[in-house]
Amino acid sequence: MTEPTEATVQPAGALDRHFELSARGTTVRTEVLAGVTTFLTMAYIILVNPSILGAAGMNVAAVAAATCLAAGFASILMGMTANVPLALAPGMGLNAYFxxxxxxxxxxxxxxxxxxxxxxGIAFLLLTFAGIRQLIIAAIPRHLFAAVAGGIGLFIGFIGLKNAGVVVSNPATSVALGDLHAPGAALALFGLVVIAVLAAWKVRGAILIGIVATTIAGAALGLVPFKPQPYDLTAISQTAFKLDLAGVFGLSGSHGLGLLEILFVFLFVDLFDNIGTLVGVTRRAGLIDAQGRVPRLNRILFADSIATIAGSLAGTSTVTSYVESAAGVQAGGRTGLTAVVTGVLFLAAMFIAPYAQLVPLAATAPALILVGALMMAPLIDIEWDDPEIAIPAFLTVAMIPLTFSIANGLAFGITAHALLKLLRGKIGATDWLLLLLAGLFVARFAWLSAG
Incomplete structure (x- = not known):
């Protein structure tokens, strides 16, 4: 009698029933590895978010604790209620805007x-209750879903190359090849080779093994600077529940219009960044059904709304779904258990936040590059010989990395799709929301240009 392999052993008990591990062809071990991988690719936010919000006058140690708390709570909530491998944390871009x-x-x-x-966050919750966010997702054509996934792949890969120092800014050409002899770039390229070879050999946990191996190599060569700052978990009291709602409605004069702008940006960018990330990651995980629908969409959107509300109470900017979740999906994550593991690690990081510096960007950059490459797969579903499909899809794919915004990519894609459909006389009564979205995008771009 042969010994059963991990692939043939069916997970049992409460975990299997709640997360549907057997039904999705995964195991507890795979989900845990995927959760750790997602955490490692997202851990930079523990350091970056406090440094950005610190510029707003917020206590850095408090924001570090709030970041971990918000990310941990939101990721666990998403995993437990929606059962998708989608992790959340304070969003990059929105924290800088804040x-x-x-x-x-x-x-x-x-x-x-x-x-x-x-x-x-309250507005998001109301829009979700009213079904408006669900209608918006339903209005997006299926080929743009594939384009979003591919665009996010390029976006992730570009972030990885940038973090590695392989691609650098250049005033003449916008970007250029970095110094490959630099320690960080060389270490990242070493990590990329390790992860790529392991992935080619189909080794389970290839990304996680590569990140750990690269970190160890960097430490051995003295390339991992580690200067932990004084840190006390009770510091979170300096930002937690410090929001001033009375002050919001008391904004007057030039701030009166400014309040509308602030709320608009927080709503708009988070809405479409979240939709883009949700579609890209769930598609890569194979969770979108034959009709192109995301299962348990209401639960996902409710979790996202509550996460932003909870984040503001903890003392951090808008919490949103993270594109780095794709790294965990590539590592095999298929259920909410991946997100729960990521969330637990974020909560644990509250006690050791400064030690997150032990994993350098050069170690996580190769993981993002590989994940970016593998997320190109959905692009084969696009009919590239049909201009009506190819042009909006291309604009979506190109604008996401080139403008550093998933929302902008969706905006260009949806607007181009609506315009072509309108000019070809194919607009029907059911396309009212598509036209409305396109009109809002055009107004947004005109407003931003005027500003």
Whole structure:
């Protein structure tokens, strides 16, 4: 009698029943590895978010704790209620808008800015209850879903190459090849080779093994700087529940219109970044059904809304789904258990936040590059010989990495799709929301250009 392999052993008990492990062809071990992989590719936010929000005058140690708490709570909530391998944390871009535009540029105190985040979360919740967010997702054509997944792949790969120092900014050409002899770039290329070879040999946990191996190699060569800052978990009391709702509605004068702008940006960018990430990651995980629908969509959107509300209460900017979740999916994550593991690790990181520096960007960059490459697969589903499909799809794929925004990619794709459909006389009565979205995108771009 042969010994059963891991692939033939069916997970049993409460975990299997709740997360549907057997039904999705996965195991507890695979999900745990995927959760650890997602955490390692997202762990940079523990350091980056406090440094950005610190520019708004917020206590850095408090924001570090709030970041871990918000990411941990949101990821566990998503995993437990929606059962998808989607992890959440304070969003990049929105935190910069919070600190540099709202607080520094508009002169809005950070407690008031947190109040705006809270209100945007409530608005998200109401839009979800009303079914509007679900209608928006249903209005997006299926080929743009594939384009979003591919665009996110390029986006992730570009972030990885940038973090590795392989691609650098250049005033003449925007980007250029970096110094491959630099320690960080060389270490990242070493990690890329390790992960790629392991993946080619179909080794389970290839990404996680590569990240750990690269970190160890960097430490051995003295390339992992480690200067932990003084840290006390009780510091979170300096930002938790400090939001000023009265101050939000008390904004007057130039801030009156500014309040509408703040809420609009928090709502708009998070909405479409979240939709793009959701579609790309769930498609890569094979969770979208034959009709192109995302299962348990309501639960996913409710979890996302509650995450932003909870994040503002903890003392951080908008919490949203993370594109780095794709790394965990590539490592085999197929259920919410992946997100739960990621969330637990974020909660544990509250006690050791400074030690997150032990995993350098050069170690996680190769994982992002490989995941980016593998996320190109959905592009084969696009009919590239049909201009009506190919042009919106191309704009979506190109604009996501080139503008560093999933929302912008979706905006260009949806607008182009609606315009071509309108000019070809194919618009029907059921396309009202598509036209409305396109009109809002055009108005947004016109407003941003005028500003």
């Amino acid at each position: 600190a540099f535009t709202v607080v520094q540029g508009m002169g809005v105190p950070w407690p008031v800015a947190l109040g705006c985040v809270f209100i945007s």
